[in-house]
Amino acid sequence: MRRPETNADGASAAITDAAAVARDGSLKGAQIVAAILKREGMKQIIGFPHSELLEASAEIDIPPVITRTQRVAVNIAEGYARVTAGRELAVVTVQYGPGVESSFGGIAQAYNDRAPVLFLPTGYPRGHEAVAPNFEARRNFRNVTKWCEAATRVQDLPKLMHSAISRLRNGAPSPVLLELPVDLLAESHDADLQDYRRPRRSVPQAGAEEIGELVDTLLRAENPLILAGQGVLSAQASAELTQFAEILGIPVMTTPNGKSAFPENHPLSLGTAGRARPATVDHFLAKADVVLAIGSSLTRSHYILPIPGDKTLLQITIDEADLGKDYPVALGVVGDARSVLLQMRDRALEDRTAIERLRPRTAALAREIHGVQAEFMRRWMPFLTSDAVPLSPYRLVWEVMNAVDPERTIVTHDAGNPRDQFCPFYRAVKPGSYIGWGKTTQLGSGLGFAMGARLARPDATVVNIMGESAFGMVGIDFETATRCNLPILTIVMRNNVLGGYAASMPIATRKFGANRMSGEYAPIARALGGHGECVAQPAELRPALRRCLDHVGAGQAALLEVITHEEGRLPGLYEA
Structure with a gap:
């Protein structure tokens, strides 16, 4: 996708250029919104x-990214928002009626992932409100957005855009929706945008007494543990989290959405506490007496490891609605993760005696973590290096881990087995280098996330791993990657079944083959303008990965189809 040159004062240029389009010097509603977006x-x-x-x-020289489906457009915006930690605007627009209807799934996914996406759908002309069967965004998206309103007067657009963007930047990250009737967007208005002021981001802190209680509880604990959520990534607080964990000598695990918030090559890293997880998570969660959840909503989910009821639970979150929502907490604190971590660090450093007393424990803890991790990897290495045909999905995981540079790679996966087989082993070492998801898990979302990541980080190698069911949901949007110059590597695991679904529909599977799938996917990639190849033998996998990565490096989206067998054995759920 070509980005046109812009001058240094993008805001002034936006207003001047837009005004030049209107013959009478006024601006149309659409031009007002576009000028504000450029200023932002x-x-x-x-x-x-x-x-x-x-x-x-x-x-005004803002290029479009046109997708094949509306849901994928929202997925791209989510990937972009999450990789930039919400510091850059991720904006989606679609037409009223079918466009808005088809976007609902993507917005629901972003809502569950707490992604700050600005959704600006058009709306039916004013006067058609509440006319059945018209699908109005402001009425139907309220439960999957943080703020959901409709503009009714063109002169209110600057105020409404300020309100929307302010909510996007402050409080809990979440989609924000402003519905824009088509007749309002075409209406002209003598708008003066020189007085428009950009909303700022606020970073609330905790009270001194709360900080004291948090730190004192951690210092008294025999085996404290930190659970880091996506709020750490949103606050760009990974460095502060690492420093705090080192000062107090506390091991850190992450939620699926928070993976990469703490460097997983750090001696205190336990990995990700998902449905499938490394043995380090189970080992240290079992022995923990105090768990500090920071930047986490502590949502119960089938895809997130539950916290046992015998733990003293402390929670730090930007959203007051999270406090005690699914778990009883001993202390819940509302605040920005980075701000509160800095407060806790400063408070802990006041007690030098306690910090010095913890140093021997820290060294012993690092050795214990290393030992548990080494034993875990020893048990699973036969899966990771298997020469089975069809290929083991774990062999694919191992080859990907050895083919990419984690310092400059962003990876994501799709729902189901790709997530459960990849997440426990891949080590994310930089903030935002892994797009994980673990609350709602809509098949196919990973493709859009990967394109959004590449859009945000053109210098990064972006890889997404999918099953064939997931690719079937969104596969035609691989063409969006080729057309919009978003070279990503998509890996499709093909085992000709809906992985794991036979257990939930055994009769339908036995009598009618309800879990069966068929198809070839590398030819689709080639037909859509990308590089595509298929691998069936273990020895072919590494060279094929390298070729695909070379194509991505040269600017061409690539798809690697890997023929695997169905594998139901998952770390944490199966003893290797």
Whole structure:
């Protein structure tokens, strides 16, 4: 995707260029919105026609990213928002009616993932409100957005855009929706945007007494443990978390959404506490007496390891609605993860005697973590290096881990077995280098996440791993990657079944083969303008990965189809 040159004062240029388009010097509603988005630093607008915002943005040199499906457009925005930690605007626009209807799944996914996506769908012309069967965004998206409103007067657009973006940048990250009626976007108004002020980000702190109680509880604990959530990534607090864990000598595990918030090559890292997880998570969670959950909503989910009821649980979150929501907490604190970590660090350093007393424990802890991790890897290495045909999915995991540089790679996976087989082993070493998800798990989301990651980080190698069911949901949008110059590597594991579903429908499977699938996927990639190849033998896998990565490095999206066998044995759920 070509990005046009812009001058240093993007805001002034946006207003001047947009005004030049209107013959009478006034601005149309769409031009007002586009000018504000440019002032706010939006680099591209994602969506599917028809939306007046696509044309108004193009007038002021903001390029569109046009997808094949509306859901994938939202997925791209989510990937972009999460990789940039919400510091850059991720904006999606679609047409009213079918466009909005088709976007619902993507917005619901972003809501569960707490991704700050700005959704600006068009709406039916004013006067058609509450007319059945019209699908109005403001009425139907309230339960999957943080703020959901509709504009009714063109002169209110600057105020409403300020409100939307302010909510996007503050409090709990979440999608924000402003519905824009098509007649309002076409209406002209003598707007003066020179007085528009960009909303700032606020970073609330905790009270001194709360900080004292948090730190004192951790210092008194025999075996404290930190659970880091996505709020650490959103607050860009990974360095502060690492420093705090080192000072107090506390091991750290992450939630699936928080994976990469703590460097997983660090001596105090336990890995990710997902449904499938490394043995380090189970070992240290079992012995923990105090668990500090920071930047986590502590949501119970089938895909997230539950916290046993015998733990003293402390919670730090930006959203007051999270406190004690699913677990009883001994102390719940509302605050920005980075701000509160700095407060706790400063408070802990006041007690030098206690810190010095913890140093021997820290060294012993690092040795214990290393020992448990080494034994875990010893038990699973036969799976990771298996020469089975069809290939073991774990062999694919191992080859990917050895083929990419984790310092410059962003990886994601799709729901189900790809997540459960990849997440326990892959070590994410930099913040934002892994897009994990573990609350709602819509098949196919990983493709859009990967494109959004590449859009945010053109210098990164981006890899997503999918099953064939997931690819079937969104596969045609591989063409979006080729057309929009978003070279990513998509790996499709093909085992010709819906992995794991035979257990939930045994009769339908036995009598009718309800879990069966068929197809070839590398030819689809080639037909859509990318590089595609298929691997069936273990010895072919590493060279094929390298070829695909070379194509990605040269600017061409690639798809590697790997023929695997169904593998139901998962770390943490099966004793290797």
